[in-house]
Amino acid sequence: MGYVDLHLHTTASDGVLSPSEIVRYAKAKGLQAIAITDHDTIEGLEEGISEGEKIGFEVIPGIEISAEHSSGSMHILGFFLDIHHPFLNERLEYLQKARAERNPKIVEKLNRLGIDITFDEVLKVSGGGQVGRPHFANVLLQKKHVRSFQEAFDRFLKKGALAYVDKFRFKSKEAIHFINEAKGVAVLAHPNTLGMVGHSEFEKLILRLAEEGLKGIEVYYPEHSSTEVIQYKAIAERHGLLVTGGTDYHGIEKNGLEIGVGRGEMKIPYSIVENLKAIRNRS
Numbered sequence: 168m169g170y171v172d173l174h175l176h177t178t179a180s181d182g183v184l185s186p187s188e189i190v191r192y193a194k195a196k197g198l199q200a201i202a203i204t205d206h207d208t209i210e211g212l213e214e215g216i217s218e219g220e221k222i223g224f225e226v227i228p229g230i231e232i233s234a235e236h237s238s239g240s241m242h243i244l245g246f247f248l249d250i251h252h253p254f255l256n257e258r259l260e261y262l263q264k265a266r267a268e269r270n271p272k273i274v275e276k277l278n279r280l281g282i283d284i285t286f287d288e289v290l291k292v293s294g295g296g297q298v299g300r301p302h303f304a305n306v307l308l309q310k311k312h313v314r315s316f317q318e319a320f321d322r323f324l325k326k327g328a329l330a331y332v333d334k335f336r337f338k339s340k341e342a343i344h345f346i347n348e349a350k351g352v353a354v355l356a357h358p359n360t361l362g363m364v365g366h367s368e369f370e371k372l373i374l375r376l377a378e379e380g381l382k383g384i385e386v387y388y389p390e391h392s393s394t395e396v397i398q399y400k401a402i403a404e405r406h407g408l409l410v411t412g413g414t415d416y417h418g419i420e421k422n423g424l425e426i427g428v429g430r431g432e433m434k435i436p437y438s439i440v441e442n443l444k445a446i447r448n449r450s
């Protein structure tokens with residue numbers, strides 16, 4: 168049996184390769200299956216799956232949802248989603264709408280601070296893709312309201328700064344719920360970004376998430392130390408949760424990580440996919 172990569176981003180979110188390109192690339196690299204897990208969207212899945220069918224390669228429909236969390240960041244992966252499920256689609260549309268309302272609010276705050284900036288200017292520098300705070304920083308810099316990109320974030324855009332507007336996020340419970348409703352398997356992504364210090368604090372969180380319907384932990388991840396891998400694996404086993412793994416590949420030029428292998432050390436066996444399928448069929 169071969170190896171897999173269960174955490175990948177395409178141009179549907181912030182990856183470099185299109186869904187069909189990533190499928191062909193994964194096959195060329197000798198992998199046996201992949202999951203496409205774009206941030207907060209399933210838009211790349213139809214294309215990825217049909218490319219997989221065309222070339223005879225297994226593509227698992229997935230997603231990575233950003234959830235509300237007090238410290239650090241919490242991401243929840245969903246695998247084997249029914250991408251046509253109405254509730255899933257309704258929730259993702261709601262999320263997009265909530266996010267779209269954020270940028271005009273930032274413009275409003277800046278205007279109130281006496282800074283002359285329009286949303287059109289921000290749209291223009293974004294080049295038509297997803298608009299984010301770096302685009303605001305570029306406009307502020309171009310118009311000489313700040314002397315550097317960093318100053319734009321420090322004074323206006325970073326969390327707690329004068330023109331900061333919170334990004335809408337689902338609660339973990341909501342994200343896990345709509346993943347489950349869409350027949351998906353919910354898995355906590357890269358626990359080391361949660362910003363948790365204590366082991367017991369983390370275990371308490373896992374218990375809560377398991378109650379909310381979480382089915383697994385992404386144990387194998389390029390940024391996890393070998394100690395963390397052992398720790399996360401033990402906690403998963405203790406609570407009857409699945410273990411998954413992926414590289415979070417965005418295009419090697421983006422974060423230096425290669426599909427399937429990360430920095431060369433990753434080897435995720437196909438048996439993990441079988442475990443996911445087994446749990447999916449049970450529920």
Ligand SMILES: [Zn+2]
Pocket residue numbers: 231242356357
């Ligand atoms: Zn993530």
Ligand SMILES: [Zn+2]
Pocket residue numbers: 174175176231415
């Ligand atoms: Zn990711």
